[in-house]
Amino acid sequence: MPYTVDAHGKKLVTLIPGDGIGPEVTAAARKILTAAHAPITWEDRTAGASVFKAGLASGVPPETVESIRRTRVVLKGPLETPVGFGEKSANVTLRKLFETFANIRPVRELPGVRTPYSGRGIDLVIVRENVEDLYAGIEYQQTPTVAESLKLMSRLGCEKIVRLAFELARAEGRKKVHCATKANILKLTEGLLKKTFEEVSREYPEIESQHIIVDNCAHQLVKAPEQFDVIVTSNMNGDILSDEGSALVGGLGFAPSANLGNDVAIFEAVHGSAPKYAGKNVINPTALILSSVLLLRHLEEFEIARRVEEAVLVTLEEAKVPTRDVVGEAVASSTSAFTDEVIRNLGRSPGKPPRREYRPLKMPQRPTLPAPPLRQYEGLDVFLETTVPPGKLGAELRSLVEGTPFLLGGISNRGTRTWPETGAMTDLVDHTQVRFLLRNPVGDFPSEAVRTLLGRLEGRYPWMHLEVLQRFGTFQGYTRSQGDD
């Protein structure tokens, strides 16, 4: 069971109202779920701005962490990311603390919400990897003018997110999964996701699988969004695609989400704390109410989830209490009027009820990875802080490696080869990648050779970054520079 049941048979949920408009949208969802007789015991906890202000840099106090460990299910309002105090986003802290590795964002056309896409039948889910990739935020200022961000993607992370996408397709009776990557350029990181997708898809023969390059995916989402069913993608790409997706069906006021892990699930709207509307009773609570529908399905309360979802759809369809983001300020109804109307509509069905049958989602467990293939060490990339012109640098480094196990393989600047010269008109910056290749690749790490090489560089060329060039079986574990033959 992905949740905890108390002594009265009710399911425990940690409720974090959050910042800005958070308390209003979470109160709306709670009121509706209570009216729908959802068997939930709420545990109220804090996180976000008030916690940062009290001096806790993580923004998530220990009593909140303790509650989540016990309940394993959270309904959360948006949390402000502090500017000027505190360091990390409390949202990202929560996602990483509980390894909620999947971010699920349904994108569906809603009745009564007019958009340029109305009538196209958009009904897709974006499955975004949630803890790896550039969002790990591992960054370094490497020289006075060059910064680096590490894009780390693992086989474990790729396999879990891809399996989850296929399991979600199964649980929701969906027929097709697209995998959106930038594997044409980022052959190792994004390529790992593509390769994993191609392998795992064979285990789901009843579901159509297709790879798509992410920029084309963004383009196709605008052109013909109805062609998509499930899209699985990496963290940064998913962040962008899912905001694009929410814009297709009415905007942030309508976009729900779930952060799923093996132990904990956190349900929240995609939108932020919209501080200018805080306490004004004017914002649209639909996104958080639909997030609570996802929560109900996670609690295996499928019938109550259907009732709440249908009540929301009737409310939108009849448009008796439209919110400010749909009809503008002058004629809009309040957040509380919308909430009360949803409660009145519990038990009613919309003109076109949703046809989907939902089943419990089978969460992928930590996969057993195959034994690693034989590894060979082929060389070393040393990143130097220098502005010495490539021709001169090449000549100097060639004589520097004489008598060592290395030869000079090439020099590049921001990924473009500058030595041997190609005639490329590269803007040089103070960050130079030098490839030293072992004359004879070896099976054990060549410590002595590396020490000799770094010793020779010392005092002449400051370096700030090293990468070991390795081959895993027949797979070359590093890329070539732009311009290499």
Ligand code: NAP
């Ligand atoms: P935002 O809070 O999402 O608001 C941006 C705009 O979206 C609002 O000004 C409003 O547009 C519209 N909007 C958002 N929620 C709405 C709703 N429920 N109903 C109707 N319209 C809605 O984004 P932000 O201003 O960039 O971020 C504010 C704070 O929220 C930041 O501190 C940010 O870090 C945080 N944040 C938190 C989360 C999270 O907790 N998961 C997510 C995103 C951002 P109009 O101005 O056009 O009316």
